[in-house]
Amino acid sequence: MSKTILTVDDSRTMRDMLRMSLEDAGFRVVQAEDGVHGLEVLEGETPDLIITDINMPRMDGFGFIEAVRRDSAWRATPILVLTTEADASKKARARSAGATGWIVKPFDPVKLVDAVRRVAA
Amino acid sequence: MDPMAAIRDTFFLECEEQLAELENGLMAMEADEANSETVNAVFRAVHSIKGGGGAFALEELVRFAHVFETTLDGVRAGRLTVDAPAIRTMLMAADILADLVRAARDGTQSDGARIATTVAELTRLSGAAVASSVGVVEEDDMSDLFQPITVNLDLAQDKAEPGSNWTITFAPRPEMYANANEAALILRELASFGELAVELHADGLPDLAALDPEGAYFRWTLRLQSDCDEAKLRDVFEWVESDCDLDISRPAPVALDDAPAALATPADDVLDLAALLASLAPTASKNPAPAEAVPLTVESVPAQTSGPSSKPAEVNATIRVDLVRVDRLIDLVGELVINEAMLNQRVLEAGVARASGMNSALDSLSQLTREIQDSVMAIRAQPVRSVFQRMPRLVREVAAMTGKSVRLVTEGEGTEVDKTVVERLSDPLTHMIRNAIDHGLETPAIRRETGKPEEGVVRLSALHRSGRIVIEVADDGAGLDRARIKAKAAEKGLIAADAVLSDEETDNLIFMPGFSTAATISDISGRGVGLDVVRRSVQSLGGRISIASRPGKGSTFTLSLPLTLAVLDGMVVTVAGHTLVVPLGPILETLKPGRNQLHALGQDGRVIALRGGYIPVVDVGVSLGYRDRADPERGVALLVEGEGGERIVLQVDEIQGQRQIVIKSLEANYAAVRGIAAATVMGDGRVALILDVDAVIAASKGDGFGTLQDAARAEPSLLEMR
Numbered sequence: 001m002s003k004t005i006l007t008v009d010d011s012r013t014m015r016d017m018l019r020m021s022l023e024d025a026g027f028r029v030v031q032a033e034d035g036v037h038g039l040e041v042l043e044g045e046t047p048d049l050i051i052t053d054i055n056m057p058r059m060d061g062f063g064f065i066e067a068v069r070r071d072s073a074w075r076a077t078p079i080l081v082l083t084t085e086a087d088a089s090k091k092a093r094a095r096s097a098g099a100t101g102w103i104v105k106p107f108d109p110v111k112l113v114d115a116v117r118r119v120a121a
Numbered sequence: 122m123d124p125m126a127a128i129r130d131t132f133f134l135e136c137e138e139q140l141a142e143l144e145n146g147l148m149a150m151e152a153d154e155a156n157s158e159t160v161n162a163v164f165r166a167v168h169s170i171k172g173g174g175g176a177f178a179l180e181e182l183v184r185f186a187h188v189f190e191t192t193l194d195g196v197r198a199g200r201l202t203v204d205a206p207a208i209r210t211m212l213m214a215a216d217i218l219a220d221l222v223r224a225a226r227d228g229t230q231s232d233g234a235r236i237a238t239t240v241a242e243l244t245r246l247s248g249a250a251v252a253s254s255v256g257v258v259e260e261d262d263m264s265d266l267f268q269p270i271t272v273n274l275d276l277a278q279d280k281a282e283p284g285s286n287w288t289i290t291f292a293p294r295p296e297m298y299a300n301a302n303e304a305a306l307i308l309r310e311l312a313s314f315g316e317l318a319v320e321l322h323a324d325g326l327p328d329l330a331a332l333d334p335e336g337a338y339f340r341w342t343l344r345l346q347s348d349c350d351e352a353k354l355r356d357v358f359e360w361v362e363s364d365c366d367l368d369i370s371r372p373a374p375v376a377l378d379d380a381p382a383a384l385a386t387p388a389d390d391v392l393d394l395a396a397l398l399a400s401l402a403p404t405a406s407k408n409p410a411p412a413e414a415v416p417l418t419v420e421s422v423p424a425q426t427s428g429p430s431s432k433p434a435e436v437n438a439t440i441r442v443d444l445v446r447v448d449r450l451i452d453l454v455g456e457l458v459i460n461e462a463m464l465n466q467r468v469l470e471a472g473v474a475r476a477s478g479m480n481s482a483l484d485s486l487s488q489l490t491r492e493i494q495d496s497v498m499a500i501r502a503q504p505v506r507s508v509f510q511r512m513p514r515l516v517r518e519v520a521a522m523t524g525k526s527v528r529l530v531t532e533g534e535g536t537e538v539d540k541t542v543v544e545r546l547s548d549p550l551t552h553m554i555r556n557a558i559d560h561g562l563e564t565p566a567i568r569r570e571t572g573k574p575e576e577g578v579v580r581l582s583a584l585h586r587s588g589r590i591v592i593e594v595a596d597d598g599a600g601l602d603r604a605r606i607k608a609k610a611a612e613k614g615l616i617a618a619d620a621v622l623s624d625e626e627t628d629n630l631i632f633m634p635g636f637s638t639a640a641t642i643s644d645i646s647g648r649g650v651g652l653d654v655v656r657r658s659v660q661s662l663g664g665r666i667s668i669a670s671r672p673g674k675g676s677t678f679t680l681s682l683p684l685t686l687a688v689l690d691g692m693v694v695t696v697a698g699h700t701l702v703v704p705l706g707p708i709l710e711t712l713k714p715g716r717n718q719l720h721a722l723g724q725d726g727r728v729i730a731l732r733g734g735y736i737p738v739v740d741v742g743v744s745l746g747y748r749d750r751a752d753p754e755r756g757v758a759l760l761v762e763g764e765g766g767e768r769i770v771l772q773v774d775e776i777q778g779q780r781q782i783v784i785k786s787l788e789a790n791y792a793a794v795r796g797i798a799a800a801t802v803m804g805d806g807r808v809a810l811i812l813d814v815d816a817v818i819a820a821s822k823g824d825g826f827g828t829l830q831d832a833a834r835a836e837p838s839l840l841e842m843r
C-alpha cells in the first residue's frame with residue numbers, strides 16, 4: 001500500500017510539480033491550496049506526510065503547522081516545509097512551530113523524494 | 122504532452138494571474154486603499170513568480186523577482202515607508218516583471234537597460250543591505266545552525282577516501298521526536314552510504330513507572346565504513362542537528378606525517394567527548410536544555426484570518442473546465458434551438474389549433490430552450506475586466522512617451538462578453554486609447570492655457586445595450602479638427618475636393634486606410650497602422666465602430682459588438698428562390714431603387730446614384746450563379762459596406778425579415794465555398810447560406826462583375842446531406 005502525501009501550496013504550478021515528482025516515485029498525492037483548505041482536507045484524509053509552503057493566503061505555513069500539531073491525530077506526522085527563503089529565522093520558526101524538516105525551492109525531484117524517504121518510511 | 126511542458130504552460134498562466142494581483146494591489150496602495158492583507162498579497166504574488174521561475178531555471182526573471190521581493194519584504198515588515206515615488210518605482214518594477222515573464226514565455230529579449238535602472242531604484246529603496254544579495258541565487262545556508270563539536274583537521278582530505286571509518290555518536294533529545302523525526306529512518310539513510318554498525322546505549326532508559334512516553338532515552342554509537350565525505354553525513358542530520366547531540370569524526374589517517382602534533386588532539390577529543398556524552402546522556406533526557414530554546418507549546422501566532430475589504434467577488438467557488446467541452450455544449454444547444462424552431466414550424470403546418478395544449482406545451486419548450494441557450498452562452502461569458510486590466514499600464518506608458526498627464530477611469534468592468542470576443546478586444550482598445558492620448562489630449566501646457574485641468578481624463582466604459590456590448594473610449598481633449606481632416610482627405614484623394622459632408626461623416630473619415638493627420642508620426646500611432654486596422658478587426662468580430670467629437674471638449678469612440686460569435690444577427694432574404702442570410706453588420710440601409718436611380722455601366726454593369734455618388738449594383742443571384750441576369754426593377758437593394766470601407770449595393774428579390782441565427786460552419790460540415798461565410802438551418806429544416814459580403818465585393822471588382830459559381834452548386838448537395 002503506497003503512502004499518502006498531502007501537499008499544501010497556493011501556487012498551482014508548485015502543486016503540479018510536487019504531484020508529478022511524488023507520483024512518479026509511487027506516492028499517492030492529495031492537495032490543498034492554503035492552510036485553511038489543508039485543515040479541511042485533513043478531516044477526510046490520513047496522509048503519512050505533509051509538505052507545505054510558507055507564504056499562502058488565509059492561513060500561512062506556520063499557522064498551518066501549528067494547527068496540525070495541536071491536533072492529537074497529527075502530532076506525529078512528519079511535516080516538511082517548502083521555502084525559497086534561506087533566512088535562518090524562518091527555518092527556526094518553522095521548526096519551533098513543529099516542522100520536521102525543509103526543502104528548498106526550486107526543488108530537485110530526486111532530493112525531494114530523498115527528503116520524503118528520510119522522514120516517512 | 123510532456124508533463125513538464127504542461128506545467129510550464131500552467132506556470133505562465135498563473136503568472137498572469139499573479140501579475141494582475143500585483144498590479145491591483147499596488148494601485149490600491151497608491152490610492153491609499155490598502156491594508157496589511159493587500160501588502161501580503163502583493164508580496165506573495167512576486168514570491169510565487171520567483172518560486173516557479175526558479176523551477177524552470179528562468180534566471181533573469183528570478184534575479185529581478187528576488188530584488189523586487191526583497192523590497193516588498195521591507196514594505197510588509199514596515200521597514201520601508203510607502204510614499205508616492207516608492208509606489209511609482211514599484212509599479213514600474215511590476216511592469217518590468219510582466220515583461221520578463223512574457224519574454225521568458227515567448228523566448229524574446231528583454232530591455233536590459235530599463236531593468237538595470239529599476240533594479241538600482243529598488244535597491245536604493247530597500248537600503249544597502251539588499252545590494253550584496255543582488256544577482257545571487259540563494260542556496261540553503263546551514264552554516265549558522267551548524268555547531269561543530271570536534272575539530273576536524275581532515276578538511277583538505279575530505280574527498281572520497283575509500284573505506285573511511287566514521288564514528289558517529291547520536292543522542293536525540295525529545296524535541297527531535299516532537300517534530301516527528303524518526304531515529305530509525307535516519308539510521309537507515311546512513312546505512313545506505315556503506316556498512317553501518319549500530320550500537321545502542323539504552324542505559325538511560327528508566328523503568329516503566331518513570332518513563333515519559335515522549336522522552337528521549339536512547340543514544341547510538343554508529344560506526345560507518347563509507348567513502349562519502351563528512352558534508353554528506355552531516356546532511357542526513359540537517360534537520361535534527363540542533364535537537365540532538367551529534368558527533369561525527371573519523372580516526373586520523375596514519376599517513377599524515379606533516380602534522381603529527383595535531384594528530385593526537387582530535388582522537389583524544391573524540392574519546393573524551395564520547396565519555397562526556399555517555400555521562401551526560403541520562404541527565405540529558407530529563408533536563409532538555411538545548412542551545413536553541415524550542416518550546417513545545419504553541420506560540421500564539423496571529424492567524425491570518427483575512428478580511429479582504431476590497432475583493433468580495435472572489436469568494437464564489439469556481440472550477441476550471443476544458444474549453445473544448447464548453448464549445449461542444451454550445452454546439453449542442455445551437456442544434457437544440459434549431460430543432461425547436463423546426464418543431465414549431467411543423468406544428469404550425471399541421472394546423473394544430475392555436476389554443477390547444479400542444480401549442481402551450483411548445484411555448485414552454487421555446488422558453489426553456491431560450492433559457493438554456495442564455496445560460497450556456499453565459500458560461501463562456503467573461504467580464505471585460507481581463508482586457509481592461511491591461512489598460513492602466515498602457516496609459517502610463519503612452520503618457521510617459523508623449524509627455525502628457527493622463528488619468529484613466531474605467532466603468533463597467535464587470536460587463537460580460539463571450540470569451541472569443543474578449544480576447545480580440547485587446548488590440549482595438551489599445552489602439553483607441555493610444556490614439557486618445559496621443560492625438561486627442563492636449564499637452565499640459567495647452568490645457569493650462571485653455572483653462573482645463575492639466576491632467577487629461579480618458580474614460581473607458583463597457584455596457585450592454587440592446588443585445589450588444591457597447592464599449593466607449595472618451596477623452597476630454599481637443600476633439601477632432603474637422604477642417605484639417607477634410608483637407609487631408611481631399612489631399613489623399615479619399616473624397617472629392619468639394620464634397621459636402623456632415624460633421625459625422627467628416628469625423629468618420631479618420632477610419633479610412635492610410636489616413637493620418639499627425640504632423641509628425643509619433644512612435645505609437647499615426648503610422649497608418651491606425652484606425653482603419655481597428656475598424657477592420659472590429660468588423661471581423663461582427664461589430665461597428667464610430668466616433669463622435671465636440672471641438673474643444675473631446676472625442677468619444679464607440680465600439681459596438683455582438684455578445685457572441687456563435688450567433689449572428691442577420692437579414693433573411695430570398696434570391697432566385699433560395700433563402701440566404703446577409704449579416705446585419707455590414708448592412709447600412711435597405712432601399713427600393715427607383716427607376717431613375719439606376720444607370721447602366723458598360724454592357725452588363727449597373728450603378729445606382731446615391732448621395733452624390735455612384736455605387737455599383739451587384740445582383741446576388743447572378744453573383745452566386747443562381748441566374749444569368751437580373752431584373753433590375755424588381756427586387757430590393759441593400760447598401761452594404763465591406764471591411765475595407767468599400768460600398769456596393771446588393772440586389773435581392775425579397776426581404777423576409779431580421780432574425781438571430783445560429784452559425785454553423787460550412788467548412789466543418791461540407792467544404793469552403795467562395796462567397797459563403799457559413800450556413801444555418803432555418804425553421805423549415807432547410808439550409809440557408811450566409812453571405813460573405815466581402816467576398817462578393819471582391820468578386821465584383823475582379824473581372825467586371827465576376828460571379829461565384831460554386832454557391833449554386835453547393836446548395837443542393839447540402840440539402841441532401843441534411
